[in-house]
Amino acid sequence: MTRVIKYIFYDLLRTRFILLYTLFLLVSTFAMFQIDSDPGKVVLSLLNVVLMVVPLISVVFTTIHFFNSYEFIELMLAQPVNRRVIFFSEYISVATSLCGAYVAGIGIPSLLFGADSSVFTLLFTGVMLTLVFVALAFLSSVLTRDKAKAIGIALLFWFYFSLIYDGLLLWVVYTFCDYPLEKITLTLIAFNPVDLARIIMLLQLDISALMGYTGAFYKSFFGSHMGLLFSSSILLVWIALPLWLAMRIFSRKDL
Amino acid sequence: MKSILIISGILLFASLNTMAASITIGPHQPIRSIRAGIATAAAGDTLWIEAGTYREGNMVLDKSLVLLGKGFPVLDGENKFEILTIKANGVVIKGLKFINTGVASMNDLAAVKAIGCANLRITDNRFENTFFGIYFANTSQSWIEGNQLQADAEAEHQIGNGIHMWKCSHITVNGNTIKGHRDGIYFEFVTNSLITRNHSEGNLRYGLHFMFSHNDEYRNNTFVNNGAGVAVMYSKGVKMIENVFEYNWGSAAYGLLLKDIRDSFVSSNTFRKNSVGIFMEGSSRIQFQENTFMNNGYAVRLQASCDDNVFERNNFLANTFDVVTNGTLVLNKINSNYWDKYEGYDLNKDSTGDIPYRPVSLYGMMVEQMPTAVLLWRSFLVYLMDRTEKAIPAITPENLKDELPSMRPYDIISQRQ
Numbered sequence: 001m002t003r004v005i006k007y008i009f010y011d012l013l014r015t016r017f018i019l020l021y022t023l024f025l026l027v028s029t030f031a032m033f034q035i036d037s038d039p040g041k042v043v044l045s046l047l048n049v050v051l052m053v054v055p056l057i058s059v060v061f062t063t064i065h066f067f068n069s070y071e072f073i074e075l076m077l078a079q080p081v082n083r084r085v086i087f088f089s090e091y092i093s094v095a096t097s098l099c100g101a102y103v104a105g106i107g108i109p110s111l112l113f114g115a116d117s118s119v120f121t122l123l124f125t126g127v128m129l130t131l132v133f134v135a136l137a138f139l140s141s142v143l144t145r146d147k148a149k150a151i152g153i154a155l156l157f158w159f160y161f162s163l164i165y166d167g168l169l170l171w172v173v174y175t176f177c178d179y180p181l182e183k184i185t186l187t188l189i190a191f192n193p194v195d196l197a198r199i200i201m202l203l204q205l206d207i208s209a210l211m212g213y214t215g216a217f218y219k220s221f222f223g224s225h226m227g228l229l230f231s232s233s234i235l236l237v238w239i240a241l242p243l244w245l246a247m248r249i250f251s252r253k254d255l
Numbered sequence: 256m257k258s259i260l261i262i263s264g265i266l267l268f269a270s271l272n273t274m275a276a277s278i279t280i281g282p283h284q285p286i287r288s289i290r291a292g293i294a295t296a297a298a299g300d301t302l303w304i305e306a307g308t309y310r311e312g313n314m315v316l317d318k319s320l321v322l323l324g325k326g327f328p329v330l331d332g333e334n335k336f337e338i339l340t341i342k343a344n345g346v347v348i349k350g351l352k353f354i355n356t357g358v359a360s361m362n363d364l365a366a367v368k369a370i371g372c373a374n375l376r377i378t379d380n381r382f383e384n385t386f387f388g389i390y391f392a393n394t395s396q397s398w399i400e401g402n403q404l405q406a407d408a409e410a411e412h413q414i415g416n417g418i419h420m421w422k423c424s425h426i427t428v429n430g431n432t433i434k435g436h437r438d439g440i441y442f443e444f445v446t447n448s449l450i451t452r453n454h455s456e457g458n459l460r461y462g463l464h465f466m467f468s469h470n471d472e473y474r475n476n477t478f479v480n481n482g483a484g485v486a487v488m489y490s491k492g493v494k495m496i497e498n499v500f501e502y503n504w505g506s507a508a509y510g511l512l513l514k515d516i517r518d519s520f521v522s523s524n525t526f527r528k529n530s531v532g533i534f535m536e537g538s539s540r541i542q543f544q545e546n547t548f549m550n551n552g553y554a555v556r557l558q559a560s561c562d563d564n565v566f567e568r569n570n571f572l573a574n575t576f577d578v579v580t581n582g583t584l585v586l587n588k589i590n591s592n593y594w595d596k597y598e599g600y601d602l603n604k605d606s607t608g609d610i611p612y613r614p615v616s617l618y619g620m621m622v623e624q625m626p627t628a629v630l631l632w633r634s635f636l637v638y639l640m641d642r643t644e645k646a647i648p649a650i651t652p653e654n655l656k657d658e659l660p661s662m663r664p665y666d667i668i669s670q671r672q
Contacts, residue, residue, distance in 0.1 A: 212622075
């Protein structure tokens with residue numbers, strides 16, 4: 001398995017995309033710290049990057065990579081290697097390289113400019129989102145044989161979780177605004193990893209005081225050990241579930 | 256005839272002055288206790304109190320005396336007593352240190368309490384761990400200056416107010432520092448008074464609490480990090496000038512809470528880092544001029560129950576929400592302010608923008624109406640909706656707009672640092 005991972009790593013590095021991605025994050029983070037001297041504000045701006053750019057890059061890059069290495073996968077399958085091993089090697093190498101790029105790109109400037117604990121939460125949520133969206137992209141890649149279609153499905157995942165789901169959530173809040181919705185929305189948020197990451201992150205920053213009663217309710221929940229455990233495990237489920245589905249399809253699929 | 260009168264008046268005054276005795280109290284003096292000093296003194300005498308600790312329970316000042324401390328003598332209430340009770344006019348208390356008053360639920364025990372007096376001067380004293388610091392009731396023409404009050408209670412019911420005024424008039428509260436009390440300065444039924452250059456920090460409830468107090472003025476005060484900021488309620492004719500409201504941060508904190516205020520004037524104040532800069536409800540005919548709102552969560556929460564208020568030449572910088580309101584009816588004027596979020600242009604170079612600025616965002620309105628919507632904060636959807644609403648306003652109040660937004664921030668002299 002390690003050898004397969006190594007090959008895929010070399011392949012990923014050869015495309016230079018990961019390096020470009022790291023550079024992009026590095027430059028934009030540096031620029032934000034240069035423009036704004038308040039680290040709290042920078043973290044807030046970076047949050048937008050994490051919520052929009054990281055999932056988008058993750059899904060697009062993963063799907064393109066999967067179809068580009070289709071021949072490699074076919075070659076590997078001709079060898080006496082388990083399909084699971086190949087699939088997991090693919091996932092692990094793509095996910096770790098994207099996560100590494102993310103951590104280096106955001107982490108190095110933040111450490112240099114002296115950041116507080118909220119940066120660690122930012123790094124954690126970003127890594128989690130990368131893992132989730134790489135898994136979703138793998139799922140969309142094994143669902144179809146057509147590269148364009150797969151990218152379309154992957155983008156749909158991204159679009160759904162970044163925009164459409166929030167629209168639905170707003171509709172629910174609007175329709176039932178006369179009822180106490182705190183617990184229900186808490187449950188609904190668990191169904192969207194992007195929202196979950198956003199809420200965890202916002203509660204870390206002192207702007208959570210603006211969120212009123214709802215914010216206080218969430219803070220008391222996510223601030224507790226139970227809440228932390230809950231949100232982390234929900235994010236883990238968001239990684240494991242698409243990954244398991246994708247693997248099931250991949251191991252039975254006629255390539 | 257007139258000059259003779261004046262001369263004789265001066266002579267009389269001078270002779271009175273020489274008649275007033277000076278008594279020194281101290282551990283190494285013939286008179287060792289303040290209580291004995293008060294008993295021997297006649298009205299108009301001066302008591303010099305030397306450094307030392309005096310544990311004498313509750314002392315009643317029923318004649319007009321001057322109490323001066325040398326090297327801050329300590330008057331200890333032993334956590335049981337009210338320390339000084341003033342029942343005479345013209346009392347001066349200066350340079351004393353009051354510690355450990357009693358704590359009671361029925362009586363408002365204070366370090367210095369005055370009921371029904373006039374012409375008092377409480378200056379340059381220190382108060383530590385007192386229940387109420389300075390407590391005036393039905394008192395007039397008095398000064399409270401340069402005192403330092405410090406308490407460290409953990410809950411509101413364990414502590415009284417720093418400077419507490421009830422039914423007073425013509426009081427000057429100047430240059431005091433108040434920390435860790437329930438309300439830093441409390442005014443109820445106080446008229447024609449002046450609150451200047453005070454520093455109120457870390458009080459559990461309000462930095463300044465103002466009820467039914469008409470025609471007062473407060474200027475150059477600093478209110479930092481109080482539990483709920485500053486509250487001004489049910490008053491008219493209040494002037495608030497050149498104050499600083501800072502770091503009043505929390506889900507129930509305000510920089511300045513205005514409730515049922517009329518005909519008042521809020522000018523040249525700085526609101527920095529408050530969760531709400533100004534929250535106003537049921538207030539009318541207030542002028543807001545040349546204030547700076549910086550880094551607040553909400554700069555102004557203007558409830559629809561307010562009318563005829565005017566916001567002019569204020570600076571709004573880096574606030575999360577500039578203005579939020581809870582209705583579509585707008586009876587206030589917001590004109591010629593500087594908004595850092597303004598994206599208009601100025602073709603004719605008259606330094607006012609050519610298109611109006613709408614300070615109320617759609618999302619701000621939504622959160623005001625359904626608080627749960629706050630969980631979508633900073634999501635992409637909200638960003639898109641706000642942009643669309645800015646282009647084609649449909650839900651935000653049509654009339655709440657600044658017709659003449661300034662292109663540059665106002666240079667407000669009192670706020671240059």
